[in-house]
Structure formats: C-alpha cells, structure tokens
Amino acid sequence: MAAPLRRSLPSLGRTLLSPSPAPARMLSAAASDALVEIKPGEIGMVSGIPEEHLRRKVVIYSPARTASQQGSGKVGRWKINFVSTQKWENPLMGWTSTGDPYANVGEAGLTFDSADSAKAFAEKHGWDYVVRKRHTPLLKAKSYAENFKWRGPPKAEQA
Amino acid sequence: MCLVEVEKSPKPVASCAMPALPGMKIKTNTPVAKKAREGVMEFLLMNHPLDCPICDQGGECDLQDQSMAFGADRGRFTEMKRSVVDKNLGPLVKTVMTRCIQCTRCVRFASEVAGVQDLGMLGRGSGEEIGTYVEKLMTSELSGNVIDICPVGALTSKPFAFKARNWELKGTETIDVTDAVGSNIRVDSRGPEVMRIVPRLNEDINEEWISDKTRFCYDGLKRQRLNDPMIRGTDGRFKAVTWRDALAVVAEVLQQVKPEEITGVAGKLSDAESMMALKDFVNKMGSDKVLCEGNGPSPPADLRSNYLMNTSIAGLEKADVFLLVGTQPRVEAAMVNARIRKTVRATQAKVAYIGPPTDFNYDHEHLGTGPQTLVEIAEGRHPFCSTLQSAKNPVIIAGAGLFDREDQDALFSTIETVAKKFNVVRPDWNGLNVLLLHAAQAAALDLGLVANPTESIKSTKFLYLMGADDVDLDKVPDDAFVVYQGHHGDKAVYRANVILPSSAFSEKEGTYENTEGCTQWTIPAVPTVGDARDDWKILRALSEVAGAQLPYDSLSGVRDRISMVAPNLVHVDEREPCTISSEVKPPVKQQVSSTPFKTVVENFYMTDAITRASKIMAQCSATLLKK
Ligand code: SF4
Ligand code: FES
Numbered sequence: 001m002a003a004p005l006r007r008s009l010p011s012l013g014r015t016l017l018s019p020s021p022a023p024a025r026m027l028s029a030a031a032s033d034a035l036v037e038i039k040p041g042e043i044g045m046v047s048g049i050p051e052e053h054l055r056r057k058v059v060i061y062s063p064a065r066t067a068s069q070q071g072s073g074k075v076g077r078w079k080i081n082f083v084s085t086q087k088w089e090n091p092l093m094g095w096t097s098t099g100d101p102y103a104n105v106g107e108a109g110l111t112f113d114s115a116d117s118a119k120a121f122a123e124k125h126g127w128d129y130v131v132r133k134r135h136t137p138l139l140k141a142k143s144y145a146e147n148f149k150w151r152g153p154p155k156a157e158q159a
Numbered sequence: 160m161c162l163v164e165v166e167k168s169p170k171p172v173a174s175c176a177m178p179a180l181p182g183m184k185i186k187t188n189t190p191v192a193k194k195a196r197e198g199v200m201e202f203l204l205m206n207h208p209l210d211c212p213i214c215d216q217g218g219e220c221d222l223q224d225q226s227m228a229f230g231a232d233r234g235r236f237t238e239m240k241r242s243v244v245d246k247n248l249g250p251l252v253k254t255v256m257t258r259c260i261q262c263t264r265c266v267r268f269a270s271e272v273a274g275v276q277d278l279g280m281l282g283r284g285s286g287e288e289i290g291t292y293v294e295k296l297m298t299s300e301l302s303g304n305v306i307d308i309c310p311v312g313a314l315t316s317k318p319f320a321f322k323a324r325n326w327e328l329k330g331t332e333t334i335d336v337t338d339a340v341g342s343n344i345r346v347d348s349r350g351p352e353v354m355r356i357v358p359r360l361n362e363d364i365n366e367e368w369i370s371d372k373t374r375f376c377y378d379g380l381k382r383q384r385l386n387d388p389m390i391r392g393t394d395g396r397f398k399a400v401t402w403r404d405a406l407a408v409v410a411e412v413l414q415q416v417k418p419e420e421i422t423g424v425a426g427k428l429s430d431a432e433s434m435m436a437l438k439d440f441v442n443k444m445g446s447d448k449v450l451c452e453g454n455g456p457s458p459p460a461d462l463r464s465n466y467l468m469n470t471s472i473a474g475l476e477k478a479d480v481f482l483l484v485g486t487q488p489r490v491e492a493a494m495v496n497a498r499i500r501k502t503v504r505a506t507q508a509k510v511a512y513i514g515p516p517t518d519f520n521y522d523h524e525h526l527g528t529g530p531q532t533l534v535e536i537a538e539g540r541h542p543f544c545s546t547l548q549s550a551k552n553p554v555i556i557a558g559a560g561l562f563d564r565e566d567q568d569a570l571f572s573t574i575e576t577v578a579k580k581f582n583v584v585r586p587d588w589n590g591l592n593v594l595l596l597h598a599a600q601a602a603a604l605d606l607g608l609v610a611n612p613t614e615s616i617k618s619t620k621f622l623y624l625m626g627a628d629d630v631d632l633d634k635v636p637d638d639a640f641v642v643y644q645g646h647h648g649d650k651a652v653y654r655a656n657v658i659l660p661s662s663a664f665s666e667k668e669g670t671y672e673n674t675e676g677c678t679q680w681t682i683p684a685v686p687t688v689g690d691a692r693d694d695w696k697i698l699r700a701l702s703e704v705a706g707a708q709l710p711y712d713s714l715s716g717v718r719d720r721i722s723m724v725a726p727n728l729v730h731v732d733e734r735e736p737c738t739i740s741s742e743v744k745p746p747v748k749q750q751v752s753s754t755p756f757k758t759v760v761e762n763f764y765m766t767d768a769i770t771r772a773s774k775i776m777a778q779c780s781a782t783l784l785k786k
Contacts, residue, residue: 059682061332064345064359067307067367068219081331085666085686087351096350107329132332132680133732135343138362144176 041126049125053102058082058127060118062134078112080105080122080129160229162195163187171195193229200230206241206285207311208257215253216312218325222260243288248277249296250778251303251371253320259313261287265305272368273299274500274520289313298783299520300493300763303374307357307367318375318775319355328354331684334671335373336428336598336664337770339559340472340494341673342369346377346665346684353377353665353685363473363734364677370493371779372764377665379773383648385660386689397658402690402700409657410705412621412640418445422619425451425608426626426645427597427767430669430681431728432717433661433694434599434606436709437625439720440698443707448615451603452627453596455562456611459571460604463727463737467601468495468675469589470554471734476502478590480550481510482543484533484574485756486558486594487517490763492674495594496520509550511543514558514756529755530570537576547581554590555583559600560759569749589736594674596759597767601672605725624651625694626661628768644697647768659701660691663769667693668714670721670728677734678727 044054059081065072082102089096098104112118115131122129162171166184171192179185186192204226211217243256261280266289269278277297281290291297297305305314328347335342335356342365347355356377358369388405389397413421423441425434434451441449450458459465470478475498488496502508503521510523513532526532526543535541547553555578561570574591577583583590595601603609616622616634624630626645632654635641643655646663666687672678692700695717702709711717721728727735760766762784764776 063330064332064343066219067345067357067359068216068309069221069224070310071221071224081682083668083683085683087686089351130731135359135361137360137367143178145178 038124040123042124044125044127047125050101054126056082056102056127058106058122058129059132060115060122060129061132062115064135076134078115078118079107080110080112080118082106160196160199160225162192162199164189164192196229197231200226201235203260204230204234205236206257207260208240208242210258214255214258214312215315215320216309220312221310241285246290247294247296248291248314249298249302250775250782251317251375252297252305253315253317255313255315256288256290257313258311259289259309260311261289262310263289264308264310265289265314268305268308269297269299269302271504272497272501273301273304275299275302278305296783300370300372300489301368301497303371304358304368316355316375318378323349323354329684331682332359333665333681333684334679335369336671336681337372337376337767338370338492338494339595339597339600339674340364340492341598341671341677341679342373342494343679344369344373348665348685351686353380363471364673364675365494366497368494368497372493372766372770372776375775375779376770376773378775379647379769379771380663380665382774383772384663384688385646385648385652385658385691387660388690389658391656402692405657405659406701406704409642409659409701413444413705416620416640419448420618420620421446421623422448422610422615422621423450423623424612424616424625424627424630425449425599425603426624426628427451427453427599428626428664428769429599429603429694430664430667430671431602431606431721431725432669432714433625433698434603434608435717435721435724436695436698436702437623438606438608439709440702440707441623443702443709444705448610448619449608450610450612450615451599451608452612452629453559453562453600454603454609455564455567456613457567458562458604458609459567460607460609463605463676464589464591465571466559466593466595466604467737468556468592468594469737470592471675471736472498475499475554476505477588478502478552478554479506479508480546480553481508482536482547482553482555482577483510483512483514483523484555484557484570485514485561485759486556487514487758487760488556488594489518489520490760491558491560491596492594493763495674509546511546515758517758529753530566530573530751531753533570533573533577534751537573537580539580544581547577550581552588552590553581553583554592556592556594558594558756558759559596560757564752564754566749566752568747569751572747573751598671598673601674601676602670602725602728605672605728606721607724624655625698626768627651644694645768646691647772649768649771659697660689661694661697662687662691666691670718670731672728675734676727676736678729678731680731 062078065075084100084103086099087096161173161175163174164186165172245254245256266278269275277291281288306316327349330345330347332345335344343359343361345357345359346353356374358367360367387399388402390400390408392398421441421444423437425437438449500521511526512523513526515528557574578591620639622635622639622641624643628649628651641655642657643651644659644661646661664681665684667683669681699709711720718729762780764779765771770776
C-alpha cells in the first residue's frame with residue numbers, strides 16, 4: 001500500500017490545486033476507513049492521470065454473449081468502453097499505434113460485477129459516463145416431450 | 160454433456176430430455192456422470208479433425224469449450240478419420256464439412272427461422288452429412304446466421320476466412336443502419352479496420368439474428384471512401400483542398416444565393432444530430448427547405464403514430480391476422496419478416512398481401528396488386544373481410560413505399576377506414592403500422608425535415624446533400640451549386656461541386672430511431688478515414704464560416720437542442736410509443752388511383768452508399784438474385 005502511494009505523491013503537487021498534503025492522507029484513510037467520503041473525480045486527480053484524460057466520456061455496458069458460443073460464464077459482467085478511436089496503422093510494418101493510454105484498458109483491464117460499481121469507479125475518476133441497458137434473453141418454458149405431443153389431426157403442412 | 164446420474168436408474172440420464180419428477184435424486188458431479196460425458200465427448204471428437212489451429216472458429220468454438228470442460232486428456236482413436244466433401248453454399252458461408260458434428264442446428268435454423276428448405280441431412284451412420292442434396296446455393300437473407308449457429312467451424316464466414324483470429328478483435332456494441340430495424344450488432348475491429356459484424360441479443364428488435372446485409376456490408380466501409388475535402392475545378396476534375404478552403408468556397412456561394420433557393424437533403428443513413436444541425440443551419444440561412452430522402456412529397460409528420468410501427472416489432476408475435484399493404488418485408492426489413500414468420504409458425508396466423516408478386520417464406524394469400532383491393536376491403540366487399548372480422552389482434556402493415564405515391568393521403572385514409580372498421584386500433588391493441596425503409600426516416604420525421612422534394616429541388620440554386628444519393632439529380636437545375644457531404648463516393652458525387660468528407664456509422668456517435676420508434680446510439684469502433692469529420696461538426700463549422708453560427712459546439716449541446724424538438728430522441732434504448740390517437744385528422748379529398756403498388760427495394764443487398772460500395776454485396780446480388 002505504501003509504495004504506490006509514495007509513487008503517486010510527486011504528481012500531487014502538479015495536479016492538485018491545494019498545496020497541502022492532506023489529500024494524500026485522505027486517500028490512505030479512504031482505503032482503510034470507509035467513513036471518509038471520496039468526492040467525485042478525486043481519485044483521478046491523485047492517481048497521476050494526465051489532465052486531458054481526467055474528463056473523459058465513457059460508456060458503461062454489459063457485453064452481450066458471443067453470438068457463436070453458448071457458454072454463459074462471461075455474461076452479466078460490466079465493462080467500461082473508453083470510446084477510443086485514436087488509432088493509426090504503421091505504414092512500414094502494419095502495426096497499430098494509438099495515442100490514447102486508455103485504448104486497451106476498458107476491454108482488457110476493467111471488469112465490474114454490477115453497473116453500480118462501474119458507475120462508482122467512473123465517478124471516482126471524474127469520467128462522464130452513460131450506462132447502456134443490458135439485454136437479457138427471454139426464457140420460455142419448454143419441454144422436450146412437448147415435441148411429441150398429440151395436437152389433433154395433422155393440418156396442412158406449414159412451409 | 161447433459162448426462163446426469165439419477166438414483167435408482169441403472170444408466171446415466173440425458174437431463175435435457177428428461178422431465179424432473181418429484182422425489183428424484185439427481186447427481187450432476189459423480190464419477191459415473193463424468194465418465195459418461197467423457198465417453199460422449201470421445202465419440203464427438205472421433206471424426207472431428209484436429210485442425211483448431213487453422214480453424215476460423217478456434218477461440219470461440221463450443222466444441223472446444225465442451226472438450227475442455229468434459230473431455231479426456233488423450234484420445235484413443237487411431238483409425239482413419241472420416242472426411243466429407245465441402246459444399247458450396249454461395250458467397251457468404253464457407254463450409255469445411257469434415258468438421259461437422261451432425262448437430263443439425265443449421266438445418267433447424269434454415270427451416271424454422273430462415274424459412275428455406277435448402278439444408279438437410281443426407282446418409283446415415285458414418286456416411287451422414289449436411290448438404291443441399293443437389294448443388295444449390297443458400298438463398299436466404301438470413302443465411303449468415305448459420306455461421307454463428309454452427310457450434311464448430313463447419314460453417315464459417317467466407318469473407319472473414321483467415322482474415323483475423325477472434326481474440327485479436329475488439330468488440331464495440333453498436334447498432335446497424337442499413338435498414339430501419341436498427342438491429343443490435345457488435346462491430347469487431349482490429350486496429351483501424353472493421354473485420355466483421357456479429358449480432359447481439361435484443362429480444363425486442365432482432366432477437367439474436369441479423370440479416371446478411373447487416374453482417375456483410377462492412378467491406379463497403381473500406382471502399383470508395385471520401386478522404387479529403389475536394390472542389391471541382393473548371394476542368395471538371397476534383398482537387399483535394401484543406402477544410403478551410405472548402406468551407407470558404409461553400410460559404411461564399413451561400414452569400415450569393417437567395418435564402419429560399421437553399422435546399423438541404425439528408426441521406427438515408429443520417430443520424431439525428433446531423434439532421435438537427437442541417438435543419439437549424441438551413442433555417443438560419445432563411446430557408447425552410449430541408450428534407451430527408453425516402454419520405455415522399457408530403458411526409459405524414461404530424462402524428463408519430465402515422466409513421467411508426469405502433470405494434471412494436473416484438474408485439475407482432477401477438478397478432479393473428481396480418482394485412483401487408485404495398486410492402487415486401489422480406490427485402491425491406493428482414494428482421495421484421497423473421498418475426499412475422501415466427502408468429503405464423505407458432506400460431507398459424509394468417510397473412511394477406513396486397514402488392515406486386517414477391518417472395519414470401521411463409522404461407523400467404525395474395526389478395527391483389529393495387530389499391531383497388533384495399534378499397535374493396537374498406538367497403539366490406541372483399542372475401543378477406545370475414546377473416547379480418549373474426550381476428551382478435553389484426554395487424555395492418557403499410558410500406559413506406561406508399562409515401563412516394565401521388566395518392567398517398569387517400570391511401571392512408573383508406574387504410575385507416577379499414578383499421579376502424581375491423582377494430583385494429585383499440586385501447587389495448589394498436590395494429591396499425593408503417594414499416595419504414597431507412598435508418599434516418601423516423602428521426603427525420605420527428606425532427607420535422609418535411610419539405611417537398613420535387614418542388615424544393617427543382618427551384619434550388621444551392622443544394623446541400625448530406626449523404627443523400629437517391630435524390631433525382633436530373634431535376635437539379637444546371638446552374639445549381641451542389642455540396643455533397645458524405646462518406647462514400649456514390650451517385651451524387653458526380654453532380655457535386657464541393658465534396659466534404661464525413662464519417663460513417665462505425666466511426667461516429669449518433670442517434671438513430673428505428674421503425675418502431677426505439678431510439679438507439681451508435682458507438683464509434685474505428686477511427687475515420689483521412690480528413691473526414693462527423694456530419695454535425697462539419698455543419699457547425701460551415702455555419703460559423705457562413706456567418707450564421709449554430710448555438711452548440713459539443714455533442715451534448717446538439718442533444719440538448721434535439722431534446723427541445725423531439726424529446727423521445729434523447730431517451731436511449733427506449734421505445735416511446737405514440738400516445739395520441741389519429742382520430743383528429745382533416746378529411747381527405749384525394750382519390751385513390753388505380754396504379755398498382757410498386758416494388759420498393761429491387762435489390763436487397765444494395766440499398767445505400769455503404770452496401771453499394773461493398774464487394775461482397777455485389778457478389779451476392781450477382782449470384783443470389785439470379786433467377
Ligand atoms: S450446425 Fe455445424 S456442426 Fe451442426 S450440423 Fe450444421 S454444419 Fe454440422
Ligand atoms: S444436450 Fe442433451 S443430448 Fe445433447
């Protein structure tokens with residue numbers, strides 16, 4: 001706990017308007033004691049995030065099931081999409097470069113159990129967020145035996 | 160995999176087919192159950208080739224998952240594996256039939272959802288294979304879905320074959336704009352390139368399918384793109400210029416024309432933000448001639464119920480009689496057609512159709528080709544009236560193609576008479592629907608882009624085409640100055656004097672309203688090409704250069720402005736039904752003409768700038784539409 005805190009200290013002077021080291025104390029307090037309230041955007045400011053990324057627009061969504069797989073293990077999690085499209089292809093090698101430090105964070109690095117915890121996270125970092133509705137399948141009661149049920153004399157075949 | 164051990168049962172039981180009974184003791188995790196599953200897995204893998212490393216399904220394969228979870232750690236099969244000849248199913252679906260595990264999901268999908276009897280199971284035992292019996296292409300507008308359906312890599316996407324592995328792709332959940340349904344999709348991109356499009360579940364709109372046009376139009380996003388602002392020189396050739404120069408030229412021309420000679424036309428793929436900006440800009444310049452293509456000479460914009468699918472797409476499932484007037488849902492909105500078909504299959508609902516002869520993939524009754532039949536029904540002289548009379552939840556669907564007819568008002572009032580007569584609109588059921596054609600239409604009508612196209616284009620001196628390629632360019636006066644703002648070098652570019660490049664739906668944030676009135680957003684997946692900008696930003700910049708600055712300069716600013724004009728467009732992911740009934744209409748004096756209805760969408764695969772630029776769609780039209 002102490003080491004990352006110390007590392008973030010030098011950036012404090014740059015990003016915070018108040019010169020006192022009070023926020024640093026508050027951060028360590030927040031980690032151990034939930035009574036201290038974290039104001040929106042505060043974590044972003046003390047975590048050394050470059051200023052231009054402090055106000056970002058993000059989309060909070062719950063990824064749909066992959067169309068070609070039936071497994072539901074990964075369904076129901078929440079992700080943050082940083083709407084990052086600053087990308088270009090290296091003309092020599094064809095590698096993709098990006099100018100956005102968050103380009104790969106949302107997809108790979110952040111997963112939340114609920115929309116609320118994703119919201120809280122975005123708020124702490126001072127991001128502007130929209131939450132997209134999660135679509136769930138409509139389950140109908142079906143039984144295998146039903147396929148063989150007698151439904152009266154056969155009607156004209158449906159195409 | 161569903162084998163479980165049931166106490167007192169000598170053999171493991173297939174849980175998917177066995178109803179649970181009271182007092183049954185089921186064990187899902189015993190050595191017996193595990194061993195039984197391992198055995199099943201071994202049989203499945205017996206004839207399945209070991210080519211996961213070169214298989215396009217690798218990484219998102221159900222069989223891989225299952226064998227990881229239930230399979231053994233080694234194989235005991237040393238004999239020759241069986242091999243099967245690949246089938247040719249057309250330009251979209253690639254087959255590697257040796258990989259098939261005979262689950263018959265593709266057969267069931269084709270016959271139950273897509274409604275084509277193309278696929279079937281041939282032979283038996285180890286000679287069993289999936290095929291079309293005689294060499295035949297799969298001619299369904301939903302055929303791409305068998306790629307997702309297939310649990311192994313037997314059916315994969317032909318255009319995507321060996322292009323990327325799926326773990327390299329970044330998925331962006333957005334929506335489709337190639338028709339008015341607004342299917343939910345995921346755009347998979349690698350770096351700055353869209354690699355494929357797959358469906359995403361939304362029970363209210365597209366369930367879990369998408370049409371082939373939606374799925375395979377993406378290669379159009381890379382072709383024929385407009386990169387730089389361009390001005391047509393005196394020699395008739397385009398020259399790339401900077402944004403500053405291009406906007407200055409446009410602004411200068413704008414100063415010279417009279418306000419009422421300015422016309423703005425929004426294209427069929429426009430989002431609500433850009434249409435709002437276009438309308439505000441043209442109005443600010445002193446003209447009220449803004450319109451959206453496809454909405455006809457006098458758009459029915461007064462009441463939202465006049466141009467929306469009031470029953471909602473999912474609501475169609477409750478209907479028991481359909482009357483389709485001048486619409487061919489199979490080509491106009493494949494997902495709506497799938498819904499109708501689902502209803503017909505499940506409840507034996509009746510479908511009647513008035514319009515030119517066309518393909519249906521369910522039983523239907525062709526009542527006639529022209530409005531005369533409609534009038535007969537309205538007057539109660541038609542034999543179909545008795546069916547309508549006895550229907551509990553009748554649905555009338557009118558095509559948006561009717562908007563283009565001279566006798567539009569009379570037609571719609573006839574349809575309303577039918578609706579009133581047969582109790583189609585009741586407090587608990589609204590069965591009066593319009594099926595729109597383009598993604599932009601509903602939002603354009605909400606925002607009031609309702610000028611008359613023929614009149615405004617004939618007299619114009621300054622024509623602003625925002626992605627509008629299907630306006631009648633012959634009618635544009637020769638001395639008119641045409642600005643084309645769009646993402647593709649399509650038809651209208653030939654007439655343009657200035658080209659302003661904009662971003663396509665996969666590259667911008669935009670609001671779209673689908674045919675049932677559900678507002679949805681696109682989310683950018685990839686960067687735009689070249690120097691292109693978002694549509695509304697271009698208009699905002701131009702307005703400043705032209706001295707009529709628009710009062711917003713951020714996306715939220717535009718959305719605030721939209722919320723003043725049409726509040727329903729800011730409630731995302733929500734369907735806002737129209738609450739006012741259509742009782743309060745002035746009487747119509749027009750006469751219904753006897754011209755038969757026309758086919759509106761001639762080529763399902765090519766309807767807009769993106770699909771017309773797509774090579775895959777061109778192949779589809781060449782091979783699949785051949786009669
Ligand atoms: S869905 Fe795939 S594995 Fe199943 S029968 Fe069809 S081709 Fe074979
Ligand atoms: S899932 Fe039960 S037999 Fe396959």
